[in-house]
Amino acid sequence: MTDGSRAGAGTVGDATAPDLTNGTDLAIETHGLTKRFRSQVAVDGVDLAVPRGAVFGFLGPNGSGKTTTIRMLLGLVAASAGGARVLGADMPRHVDSVLPRVGALVEGPAFSPYLSGVANLHRFDAADRHAPRRTRSARVDEALDRVGLSHAGRKKVHAYSLGMKQRLGIANALLMRRELLVLDEPTNGLDPQGTREVRALIRSLADDGTTVFVSSHLLAEVEQVCSHVGVMSAGRLVAQGTLEEFRAAGEARVLVQTPDGAAARRVLVRLGMDVDGELGGAAVAARFASSDVAPEAIVAALVADGVRVRGFEVERASLEQRFVELTGEGFDVVQ
Amino acid sequence: MDGEAGVSRPASAGAPAAGGTLSLFASELLTLFRRRRTWALLGALALIPILIAVAIRIAGDAPSGRGPAFLGQITENGLFVGVTAMIVAIPLFLPLTIGVVAGDTIAGEASHGTLRYLLIAPAGRIRLLIVKYAATAVFCAAATLTVVVVGTLIGWALFPVGPMTLLSGASVSVGEGLVRFLAIAAYVTVSLLGMSAIGLFLSTLTTVPVGAMAATAILAVVAQILGALPQLEWLHPWLFTEYWLGFADVLREPPVWDNFADNALLQAGYLVVFGALAVSRMVTKDVLS
Numbered sequence: 001m002t003d004g005s006r007a008g009a010g011t012v013g014d015a016t017a018p019d020l021t022n023g024t025d026l027a028i029e030t031h032g033l034t035k036r037f038r039s040q041v042a043v044d045g046v047d048l049a050v051p052r053g054a055v056f057g058f059l060g061p062n063g064s065g066k067t068t069t070i071r072m073l074l075g076l077v078a079a080s081a082g083g084a085r086v087l088g089a090d091m092p093r094h095v096d097s098v099l100p101r102v103g104a105l106v107e108g109p110a111f112s113p114y115l116s117g118v119a120n121l122h123r124f125d126a127a128d129r130h131a132p133r134r135t136r137s138a139r140v141d142e143a144l145d146r147v148g149l150s151h152a153g154r155k156k157v158h159a160y161s162l163g164m165k166q167r168l169g170i171a172n173a174l175l176m177r178r179e180l181l182v183l184d185e186p187t188n189g190l191d192p193q194g195t196r197e198v199r200a201l202i203r204s205l206a207d208d209g210t211t212v213f214v215s216s217h218l219l220a221e222v223e224q225v226c227s228h229v230g231v232m233s234a235g236r237l238v239a240q241g242t243l244e245e246f247r248a249a250g251e252a253r254v255l256v257q258t259p260d261g262a263a264a265r266r267v268l269v270r271l272g273m274d275v276d277g278e279l280g281g282a283a284v285a286a287r288f289a290s291s292d293v294a295p296e297a298i299v300a301a302l303v304a305d306g307v308r309v310r311g312f313e314v315e316r317a318s319l320e321q322r323f324v325e326l327t328g329e330g331f332d333v334v335q
Numbered sequence: 336m337d338g339e340a341g342v343s344r345p346a347s348a349g350a351p352a353a354g355g356t357l358s359l360f361a362s363e364l365l366t367l368f369r370r371r372r373t374w375a376l377l378g379a380l381a382l383i384p385i386l387i388a389v390a391i392r393i394a395g396d397a398p399s400g401r402g403p404a405f406l407g408q409i410t411e412n413g414l415f416v417g418v419t420a421m422i423v424a425i426p427l428f429l430p431l432t433i434g435v436v437a438g439d440t441i442a443g444e445a446s447h448g449t450l451r452y453l454l455i456a457p458a459g460r461i462r463l464l465i466v467k468y469a470a471t472a473v474f475c476a477a478a479t480l481t482v483v484v485v486g487t488l489i490g491w492a493l494f495p496v497g498p499m500t501l502l503s504g505a506s507v508s509v510g511e512g513l514v515r516f517l518a519i520a521a522y523v524t525v526s527l528l529g530m531s532a533i534g535l536f537l538s539t540l541t542t543v544p545v546g547a548m549a550a551t552a553i554l555a556v557v558a559q560i561l562g563a564l565p566q567l568e569w570l571h572p573w574l575f576t577e578y579w580l581g582f583a584d585v586l587r588e589p590p591v592w593d594n595f596a597d598n599a600l601l602q603a604g605y606l607v608v609f610g611a612l613a614v615s616r617m618v619t620k621d622v623l624s
Contacts, residue, residue, distance in 0.1 A: 124452055128355075133358055
């Protein structure tokens with residue numbers, strides 16, 4: 001019996017060994033992460049896997065559980081069930097060793113309005129016992145400079161615009177060199193110029209090897225910088241993967257501009273494609289469905305049947321469409 | 336703190352653990368005393384001795400036996416303005432100001448949203464609580480010193496000053512008298528520590544600082560009302576306000592310290608109980624603000 005159990009333990013050990021190395025490859029890892037507030041389930045069995053070095057776009061409409069998930073990752077809120085590992089350590093048990101390596105912007109910036117921007121950053125930095133006091137002023141200045149706020153650092157925060165507070169919040173996340181940055185809606189309140197700057201900042205941080213976990217309800221804001229995407233809807237993680245995987249999952253379709261609609265439809269059906277219902281004007285749309293016919297073959301077949309092709313286009317579902325497919329459309333928050 | 340386990344991890348080895356808490360405490364004091372509201376509270380406290388001194392200077396002595404203790408001595412010796420003002424401030428003004436500061440500790444951060452940023456810095460939940468309490472205690476000292484120091488200065492300016500006649504009839508020099516006043520300030524500061532712990536605990540319960548402030552101040556008033564009812568005599572030794580006005584013994588020759596010790600013990604008891612409640616609430620709290 002003892003032999004049997006030893007062998008069993010050995011197997012378990014072997015099984016966990018690669019798992020551990022796998023774990024260190026992930027900056028964020030959750031298993032069945034769940035949060036219930038009284039009867040309402042805010043986050044429901046989320047299994048996140050954010051590889052180190054990734055720029056992970058955490059997408060979902062307002063109220064889909066993104067911020068609650070982030071609060072659990074940072075140890076602000078206790079999970080009702082499931083667990084989270086951040087930078088290889090269990091949260092919230094190891095908050096004190098993990099959080100100094102994490103910079104975060106959670107649910108918008110927040111500061112003491114009666115203090116200047118510089119004083120606020122000094123205060124948060126002083127709260128981190130791993131942040132050396134000697135370099136504090138220099139690091140605060142550098143962080144302000146990085147978000148373009150040097151000129152306003154001495155102003156009281158209550159005189160800041162929303163965009164300036166947002167920049168100050170990002171500066172706070174950058175006070176130390178971090179292994180992981182968690183940015184919750186970092187472009188809120190920023191003008192298009194500021195949004196571009198934030199994207200450039202995220203890119204440069206990622207180039208330095210920092211893992212960036214960036215949440216947004218606006219897909220377009222993060223699409224250009226992300227390597228990975230996860231989509232939340234009604235508390236569940238409904239999709240997760242690299243941006244390419246995510247794009248590929250969207251269906252491609254062809255769009256034919258022609259005055260001979262009926263003839264074109266016949267050809268497309270013959271090629272095994274799903275023809276969409278009536279489109280306005282002189283256009284026919286069809287999805288590839290199971291057929292793997294080449295686009296040039298479609299055009300050849302159309303022309304051979306005397307269809308006057310005025311325009312031909314293959315379009316992949318944009319990420320935006322995919323996002324809407326997954327999360328639903330409109331202003332209604334999914335309950 | 337569960338942080339110790341984390342600090343010993345190799346990943347964060349070499350990080351300076353010592354001195355960090357002092358740095359946070361210094362930053363907390365700087366934040367508290369850079370706030371205009373803090374100075375407004377201290378200014379309001381400073382007004383009490385000023386009003387008393389000016390009123391007596393203009394209107395002259397009150398008929399003896401009326402008004403707060405020591406009022407009659409002021410025209411003979413201006414140094415008593417500080418003590419008189421303290422007696423006036425203790426029932427309401429001091430508890431109000433301490434209630435504002437203690438009730439604001441955690442709830443104020445929560446209402447600004449800065450609590451989450453302090454915690455992810457990470458300040459450590461218990462460490463933050465300790466630093467907040469220590470800063471409140473410093474404010475208690477600042478508040479009582481304001482009353483005594485401003486009172487002594489205005490008394491010095493408006494009235495004759497000389498050796499003080501103590502309650503026991505003995506007379507002490509001005510210097511010795513000033514030391515006794517500092518002892519009174521220390522006594523009252525200690526008196527307020529239990530109330531500060533109550534305020535700290537209430538502050539962990541809400542994200543509305545005004546609620547915690549008002550509840551703390553109201554508790555101080557309620558405790559004093561209960562303390563004034565002879566039918567509840569059994570309860571009196573347990574009220575945190577019981578020894579608040581008991582500092583007169585410091586003005587005897589030689590000073591009697593019994594009250595000081597009893598008071599300190601009582602306040603320590605309140606600190607332990609409400610400190611523990613605050614810690615248990617703080618470490619389990621979901622920070623959603």
